[in-house]
Amino acid sequence: MLSYRHAFHAGNHADVLKHSVLVAIAKYFHKKQSAYTYIDTHSGAGVYKLSDDLANKTQEYKTGIARLYPNSDLALISPYLEQVRVLNAAQGEEKNLQFYPGSPWFMTELLREQDQAHLFELHPQDHALLEQNMNTGKQLKVHMEDGFSGIKAVLPPQTKRAFIVIDPPYEQANEYKKVVNAIEQGIKRFAVGVFAVWYPLLNRNDKQGMSETMVDELAKTDITKYLDVRLWTSKQTQGMYGSGLFIVNPPYILQDLLNQELPKLLEVLGLDETAGFSVDYVEK
Ligand code: SAM
Numbered sequence: 001m002l003s004y005r006h007a008f009h010a011g012n013h014a015d016v017l018k019h020s021v022l023v024a025i026a027k028y029f030h031k032k033q034s035a036y037t038y039i040d041t042h043s044g045a046g047v048y049k050l051s052d053d054l055a056n057k058t059q060e061y062k063t064g065i066a067r068l069y070p071n072s073d074l075a076l077i078s079p080y081l082e083q084v085r086v087l088n089a090a091q092g093e094e095k096n097l098q099f100y101p102g103s104p105w106f107m108t109e110l111l112r113e114q115d116q117a118h119l120f121e122l123h124p125q126d127h128a129l130l131e132q133n134m135n136t137g138k139q140l141k142v143h144m145e146d147g148f149s150g151i152k153a154v155l156p157p158q159t160k161r162a163f164i165v166i167d168p169p170y171e172q173a174n175e176y177k178k179v180v181n182a183i184e185q186g187i188k189r190f191a192v193g194v195f196a197v198w199y200p201l202l203n204r205n206d207k208q209g210m211s212e213t214m215v216d217e218l219a220k221t222d223i224t225k226y227l228d229v230r231l232w233t234s235k236q237t238q239g240m241y242g243s244g245l246f247i248v249n250p251p252y253i254l255q256d257l258l259n260q261e262l263p264k265l266l267e268v269l270g271l272d273e274t275a276g277f278s279v280d281y282v283e284k
Contacts, residue, residue: 002123004169010048011061011100013269014243016068017231018198019106020080021245025163025194026110027079028251035114036161039154041147042168043121044102046133051098061100063233067268069097076261083109103165105133108140118154120147148178155189162190167198176214183248184221194249201232201242215246223248225283229258234271255281
């Protein structure tokens with residue numbers, strides 16, 4: 001059963017970490033002219049209106065993007081904020097933060113004409129919104145299919161390079177295992193791909209430690225190098241207190257960029273003295 005709607009969470013601190021890192025990786029891909037394929041296994045709706053009933057109910061964006069917008073001169077954050085400004089300006093909002101982009105919007109806006117994208121989304125409502133919010137066509141395909149198995153059909157890609165983002169809701173306990181399987185399958189099909197897995201850090205009895213166990217299992221798969229980045233705004237928050245990204249074949253610039261910028265980002269997003277971050281790079 002699909003009950004998760006990303007609109008409740010759009011623009012929160014976890015989205016800030018995820019989307020700023022995704023944009024940094026896209027910029028890295030653009031350093032070479034050769035085409036790449038962007039694959040989003042769990043896309044969501046693509047664009048969120050922060051004043052709508054869902055986003056407004058939780059107001060999670062106040063823990064994230066609202067603390068940074070409209071300006072920040074952090075090297076990690078500036079290119080990401082620029083994209084949020086582009087979306088708001090396109091909607092006629094030059095100054096105010098009214099709209100927040102999802103991963104497919106951030107990443108397909110940045111595609112060059114030689115690049116391609118495959119976006120997967122299973123929820124009927126969010127799939128319809130995604131179709132509406134994206135410029136679908138030859139370059140960009142939206143699939144109403146299971147992203148975990150859909151990945152197999154689009155890998156290896158037609159292009160020589162690919163960036164694959166795996167960002168499930170983790171509402172069902174078996175999704176943690178499915179992520180590990182997806183990485184195993186993905187690496188078998190395209191060992192040189194850059195894969196980014198997002199995961200929550202949870203203070204919740206029913207799911208305590210499940211993300212950490214998943215990361216341990218991911219580290220044991222047939223991958224040769226990965227970067228694991230985590231950022232938490234307060235260890236005292238009940239529920240999701242932080243988040244992480246496990247990145248397979250990370251761009252070499254990322255580790256230094258994160259170590260340099262995350263302390264400054266925490267100054268803005270941290271809620272108390274228990275806020276923190278970690279960046280671990282492993283080459284086997
Ligand atoms: N990646 C999006 C972003 O950063 O803007 C957010 C994605 S949200 C965390 C997860 C999405 O996955 C939800 O929209 C949900 O409907 C969808 N979903 C859940 N299970 C799925 C599956 N097996 N395949 C594809 N989409 C799925």
